[in-house]
Amino acid sequence: MGAPRQAETAADLIAMLRPLIIIRKIPNIDFMGWHKAGFALSALLTIGSIVLFLVQGLNFGIDFSGGTLMEVRTLTGPADLGQMRGTLTGLGLGDVSLQQFGAPDDVLIRLARQPGDDKAQEQGVQKVKQALGSNVEYRRTEVVGPTVGTELIHAGVLATVLALFAIAAYVWLRFEWQFGVGAMLSTLHDTITTVGLFSLLQIDFNLTTLAAILTIAGYSINDTVVIYDRMRETMRKYKTMDFPTLINKSLNETLSRTILTVSTTALAVLSLLIFGGEVLRGFSIAMLWGIVIGTYSSLFIAAPLLYYIRPRRSGSAKEAEAASAAEREPVS
Amino acid sequence: MLYFPKWLVTLILGICALGVLLSAPNLFSAQTLDALPGWIPKKQVSLGLDLRGGSHLLLEVDMNAVRRERFNALVDSLRTEFRTARIGYTGLNAEGDHVSFTLREPERLDDVRAIVKKIDPDVDLTSNGADVTLKPNPVALESRTRSAVEQSIEIVRRRIDETGTKEPIIEREGQDRILVQLPGVDNPEHVKQLIGRTAKLTFHFVDQNVSPEDAKAGHLPPGDEVLPLQDSHSGQGASIVVQKRVMVSGDSLTDAQSTFDQNGAPVVAFTFDSVGTRRFGEATRANVGKLFAIVLDNKVISAPVIREPITQGHGQISGNFTSQSAQDLALLLRAGALPAPLTILEERTVGPGLGADSIHAGALASIVGVVLVVLFMIVFYGQFGIYADIALFFNLCLLLASLSLLGATLTLPGIAGIALTMGMAVDANVLIYERIREEVRGGRSLISSLQAGFQRAFGTILDSHVTTAVAGFLMFWLGSGPVKGFAVTLILGVITSLFSAILVTRLLIVTWVRRAKPKLLPI
Secondary structure, eight states: OOSOOOOOSHHHHHHTOOOSOOOOSOOOOOHHHHHHHHHHHHHHHHHHHHHHHHHTOOOBOHHHHOEEEEEEEESSSSOOHHHHHHHHHTTOOSOEEEEEESEEEEEEEEEOOOSSSHHHHHHHHHHHHHHHTTSEEEEEEEEEOHHHHHHHHHHHHHHHHHHHHHHHHHHHHHSOHHHHHHHHHHHHHHHHHHHHHHHHHTOOBOHHHHHHHHHHHHHHHHHHHHHHHHHHHHHHHOTTOOHHHHHHHHHHHTHHHHHHHHHHHHHHHHHHHHHSOGGGHHHHHHHHHHHHHHHHHIIIIIHHHHHHSOOOOSSOHHHHHHHHHHHTSOOO | OOOOOHHHHHHHHHHHHHHHHHHGGGGSOHHHHHHSOTTSOOOOOEEOHHHHOEEEEEEEEOHHHHHHHHHHHHHHHHHHHHHHHTOOEEEEEEETTEEEEEESSGGGHHHHHHHHHHHOTTEEEEEETTEEEEEEOHHHHHHHHHHHHHHHHHHHHHHHHHTTOSSOEEEEETTTEEEEEEETOSOTHHHHHHHTOOOOEEEEEBOTTSOHHHHHTTOOOTTEEEEEBSSOTTOTTOEEEEESSOSEEGGGEEEEEEEEOTTSOEEEEEEEOHHHHHHHHHHHHTTTTSBEEEEETTEEEEOOBOOSOOOSSEEEEOSSOOHHHHHHHHHHHHHOOOSSOEEEEEEEEEOHHHHHHHHHHHHHHHHHHHHHHHHHHHHHHHHHHHHHHHHHHHHHHHHHHHHHHHTOEEOHHHHHHHHHHHHHHHHHHHHHHHHHHHHHHTTOOHHHHHHHHHHHHHHHHHHHHHHHHHHHHHHHHHOOTHHHHHHHHHHHHHHHHHHIIIIIHHHHHHHHHHHHOOSSOOO
């Protein structure tokens, strides 16, 4: 474009804009060299998550455990949690937990599931309302009976399992079964570790969190699919390239895209975390973790896994045979 | 890849314009929109209860209660019929899902069969020697459940309409559930009280020969039952013995109003239809001086003396009412009785304060998120970044437009979905641009780099979008409430971003290339 022309229209102005930052060089990171460390770390994270889940369990919100949740705002200055706790504990409603929720005058009250049927839950709410009187604004009241809670758990688990299989099936359909297995394992890894994070931090695990986990599954597979796509292309282009080099090449070539996409998504999620309010906090935390772990697992799990379960190479069988013979020399 | 036929350009521009036009109403208040001429689209995204404030109730129709009641009625009728037909039996009772008894004379099974068929044709009879078991026919049971749920929905709707709630949503969910959504109701106690009552009204004769004490001691004559008195003056636990046979039932009422009696106490005045009037007239004429009981949901409201025959079909119920409870009862009687009790399985109420805060927080988070993404794209892609941002703008418009058009409900997780979709939407652009850069580095010419960039990235973009959509569909299918709202925005976002990232961006770049004829790509 030689010397800049006179900008005449808005379109011309735009046309003069150059990117401020350009990633010019294709990096040359030896991902395969790190993959064993990655596997070890992931195994540790996965096992840790399962152990945490079994030992400590999840802090199930009322969506799943049943029970009552009330968000109240005191109308007379900051809430006196101690005093409120005293008032509510005296009601004989079993386990009552109080927690500050965002602002100092917002309090989240949780009642455990009342013994008895769905009607008993309703009576619990009535008692709390009578005890707190009119000094508070009832911002939110949620009562979930035992019947619905159980159903929601079933539906949630079913949705997650189906999502994993559906995604694997799609990848299998578009690629080959080895890719499907790799995608499913890495997505499973992301799902389990997200659950582990929720168990570790004891963040409220509710319906919105579940939505986050399914979204993470979708996001993580996004990343994996992009990388697999490139691997397949490279496999076709360089029929005799050994697998570790091929994986490294594909990962490096797509790395700039990976970083940029992670950044834009993370920006959106960060703004949700900071400005989205208390109700979305659990969701945002899950998503943020999911973006990080999803990217990590695409690079260090999904791609290297294919080194172990090698997809068939297109082209003649002889060529493939020769190629795999060449690959048998491990690169360490 | 770089050639756009005229019709395609027109189509793309048309869709974008439509998107802007249809999403624009969301920027204005309802009042502003009303003032505009009629041809301007006014459909806005409807806000979920978590944003606008309101109550969400999930009710279950208690079919077990219906079944139990039907069994009891069946047992009663069998007793009467067997006595008339002189059929001997033992152990007649209802338990679980069936009624069973043993015949003294097994050869009279055919008579029994005929009697059962006469009482209730929907009951299946099986016999094993002298042992007879009666079970409701499953097909009939299912159609009965369906009609009970439908009837319940209708009656719940009538009751809620009478309370003056605006735009309530009352619909069936699953097999035997009813979803009730009450926008703007932040204290659903009254509504819950109203729909929590069956409101089955019946008139019975009082059996004055037996005292409640005798009856409780086990001397209850067949055909009688002991019912508790509702808030009686005579202390707690008072009860009264009434005949099980119904004199007239509340189904025969045509109207009920709350009013005051001569002493100024609140009462409910009612009017019978012609059948009810006749039956009530006959019954009272033959029993002047006796007591009858007004029974609501198995509790005796009052048991007045019949002073004179009531033949006009008017009457009033006095029963220690407040004016509110008299109004409620009148409302319930007008709306009719529920075929089965309703249990509240789930209640979610959001006050207007929290709703407004959530909208505020959600909008702020989305705006900040979008602005950050827009800036990010400009920093990393310059001119092409701006093209991606323009596509992002149309993407957002189209997403809002399709949400408005579909009448989808926007929830707080839905807003999160929008913010997230915007973050992920530019991924398609990133994929294309990175690919173009690669092709440029690989030494291709400008045009062929662009061509290859779009072409090669397309497959990847499609794959990544489909997988996200798969997760979205599962959430929509299996999720409930807020999760569904999130899933809808996610799925729609995938579709709109596919359009905007691929077609809109490409059109912008191709147009620029044609006009400016650049020798280098600004990338």
